[in-house]
Amino acid sequence: MIDSAGRGFVLDGFQRRAIEHLDAGRSVLVSAPTGSGKTVVADHAVDRALAAGRRAFYTTPIKALSNQKFRDLRQRLGPHRVGLLTGDNVIAGDADVVVMTTEVLRNMLYAGAVSEQLGAVVLDEVHYLEDPYRGPVWEEVILHLPSSVVLVCLSATVSNHEQLGGWLKQVRGPTAVVVEARRPVPLTNLYAVGRRRSDAVQILPTLLDGRPNPEGGRFDAPTPAREPRGSGRSRRGGPGSGRSRRGGPRGSGGSKHRGQRPRVPWRPPRRVDLLAELEERGLLPVIWFVFSRKGCDQAAARLVRDGARFTDDAEAARIDELGEARLGLLDPADLAALGTGRWADRLRLGIASHHAGMVPVFKEAVEQCFAEGLVKVVFATETLALGVNMPARSVVIDKPVKYDGQRTAPLSAAQYTQFTGRAGRRGIDREGWAVALWSPDSTFAQVARLASSRSFELRSAFRPTYNMVAGLLSRMPAREARDLMGRSFAQYQAETASLPVDLARRFDAVAGVLRERGHLDGWTLTDSGSLVSRIFHEAALAVAEALWSGLLDGLSPSELASVLSAFTYEHRSPGARPEVWIPSGTAYRRLRRIGVALDSLHRAERNFGVEPTRPLETGFGPAAHRWAAGESFEALQEEGFSAGDFVRNVKQVIDLARRIAAVAPDQGTSVAAQQTVSALNRGVVSLSGAVYEPAA
Structure with missing residues (x-):
């Protein structure tokens, strides 16, 4: 059933079942753990389409995954049969098989650019449809693809797969649900505890026969003691209270303050000690999840200071070779500004960080070194769990809590499963290992619940947006567009649960705003409304109105870059938004006028009960202006952005700017936008978008 070239393994049962359904002409939803081999099913769908003389599209949620899949398919099918379409790359877009981000396919569907030649579409990581901003794109694609296209939806393990499958059957026709709950490599959960004033690390199984290990509870920190009312103790540490000026009982060392947690003999194990234990047990390589960028870098640096080394001379030489191949095109000044020397020294020792604050070329080098077994310890944020395929023998969870953008919250069972899904390499390891560390922030029972839970219910994030409503009304009558809202997974879930959700009414509210702003005449798009339908962006209406009213006309590339950055930049740190100075007076005045128009839009949104368009954020404006004006990456370091954040924001x-160049009514603005792209896409930014293919 499958081309046997390069398939040196026996198919699992769920793979065989999914392939049989594809051979019978059905679409499939495959829900299975990370690393279980869902890609085999996708490859079979691609091969079937090619054998029938048709094309196949393979979509992924992020550019890094698209680049990786592009390399994999080119290696399997040959370089001339596979193309790539992302915001960074357009390579052989008319090839038989094209890899793309999901947004690119959605845009093609709205532009009527999907031909009848298309036979199969793979939607990888389809559980992304619960993402608050990007999730609706997956549903738009599913709803708009021609019925003749076979759909392969690949999802992580979700508990409501039958519900998702039922919706797919309703909107796509015959669709089989194939579920595999068993991990391809069994997972053992461990709990690691350090002892104060000791290097010893105690490691015990978190679960015994699927139930919490009864030994674990003895490591829990006691709850703070409360003094009984009327105890006669003073609330202040003054004379006669028995407390010293430092606040503790005299002679006690101040170890038991009122209401404080009593001192316990346990602590999180030191990283160097735990890694020594894991190495002795043969449990490296390891991905150690630390939920902050700074924490990752500090952990790697401390490990180096502690004298750790996990490579021999031959491995270090190979790491140097790979690093030079990746970084050879960067300017020496940029390399110095990026701190390449410190990064390379750690890498040579088999130690690395991996997080969004790093430039992509650094992360890709780490990924390749890890894949070749050269780097043994990677300290990573959660972006690694959601990104490229990079499994390890073991995974360590540094803390059972993480900052979610608004507050520090406990890990969910779904997050824990996502992180530990990286443990255990199929075909290499007989077993994967997940290590949770002792923490005063949680009890052993809480950790055990995370380890034993497999519940992850997928919730739709679908909602009508300005671009979606305008795009639908450009292609179909209003009644059909409103009916489409009722076919969404969000509406399907609401009706299944008898919840009062009416997406058609939300559609009408969004249309009401468009009508009041002059983009709809009745239910017919005006010329400005047509522009809204062609701008695919979170702030589509605000961008379209600025463009239509001429507020983006007559700007230089650096001025246009700074103005556009106010639509794309999002201040993410918990600290206050910085005050910034816009280098160009012209750009500053344009931003003021756009802000006034946005205030007017917000009033209309409140009147119709529509979620407000997010406000302008000028925090990246100076950096965008200076980079487009040709200043060096080294000089831009004073703007205070990490290298990875700088590159990510420039790419946004x-x-x-590429979209403005394609749709601007004014030819001069279109040319200026093209010049802006050229001015921004240079140096470390352009290299970070390149598709790296290692030499054979």
């Missing part, structure tokens, strides 16, 4: 401005 580039994506929006």
Whole structure:
């Protein structure tokens, strides 16, 4: 059933079942753990489409995954049969098989650019449809693809797979649900505890026969003691209270303050000690999840200071070779500004960080070294769990809590499963290992619940947006567009649960705003409304109105870059938003006028009960202006952005500038937008978008 070239393994049962359904002409939803081999099913769908003389599209949620899949398919099918379409790359877009981000396919569907030649579409990581901003894109694709296209939806393990499958059958026709709950590599959960004033690490199984280990509870920190009312103790540590000026009982060392947690003999194990234990047990390589970028870098640096080394001379030489191949095109000044020397020294020792604050070329080098077994310890944020395929023998969870953008919250069972899904390499390891560390922030029972839970219910994030409503009304009558809302997974879930959700009414509210702003005449798009339908961006209406009213006309590339950055930049740190100075007076005045128009839009949104468009954020404006004006990456370091954040934000401005260049009513603005793309896409930014293919 499958081309046997390069398939040196026996198919699992769920793979065989999914392939049989595809051979019978059905679409499939495959829900299975990370690393279980869902890609085999996708490859079979691609092969079937090619054998029938048709094309196949393979979509992924992020550019890094698209680049990786592009390399994999080119290696399997040959370089001339596979193309790539992302915001960074357009390579052989008319090839038989094209890999793309899901947004690119959605845009093609709205532009009527999907031909009848298309036979199969793979939607990888389809559980992304619960993402608050990007999730609706998956549902738009599913709803708009021609019925003749076979759909392969690949999902992580979700508990409501039958519900998702039922919706797919309703909107796509015959669709089989194939579920595999068993991990391809069994997972053992461990709990690691350090002892104060000791290097010893105690490691015990978290679960015994699927139930919490009864030994674990003895490591829990006691709850703070409360003094009984009327105890006669003073609330202040003054004379006669028995407390010293430092606040503790005299002679006690101050170890038991009122209401404080009593001192316990346990602590999280030191990283160097735990890694020594894991190495002795043969449990490296390891991905150690630390839920902050700074924490990752500090952990790697401390490990180096502690004298750790996990490579021999031959491995270190190979790491140098790979690093030079990746970084050879960067300017020496940029390499110095990026701190390449410190990064390379750690890598040579088999130690690395991996997080969004790093430039992509650094992360890709780490990934390749890890895949070749050269780097043994990677300290990573959660972006690694959601990104490229990079399994390890073991995974360590540094803390059972993480900052979610608004507050520090406990890990969910779904997050824990996502992180530990990286443990255990199929075909290499007989077993994967997940190690949770003792923490005063949680009890052993809480950790055990995370380890034993497999519940992850997928919830739709679908909602009508300005671009979606305008795009639908450009292609179909209003009645059909409103009916489409009722076919969404969000509406399906609401009706299944008898919840009062009416997406058609939300559609009408969004249309009401468009009508009041002059983009709809009745239910017919005006010329400005047509522009809204062609701008695919979170702030589509605000961007379209600025463009239509001429507020983006007559700007230089650096001025346009700074203005566009106000639509794309999002201040994410918990600290206050910085005050910034816009280098160009012209750009500053344009931003003021756009802000006034946005205030007017917000009033209309409140009147119709529509979620407000997010406000302008000018925090990246100076950096965007200076980079587009040709200043060096080294000089831009004073703007205070990490290298990875700088590159990511510049790329977002580039994506929006490309869209402006394609749709601007004014030819001069279109040319300026093209020049803005050229001015921004240079040096470390352009190299970070390149598709790296190692030499054979």
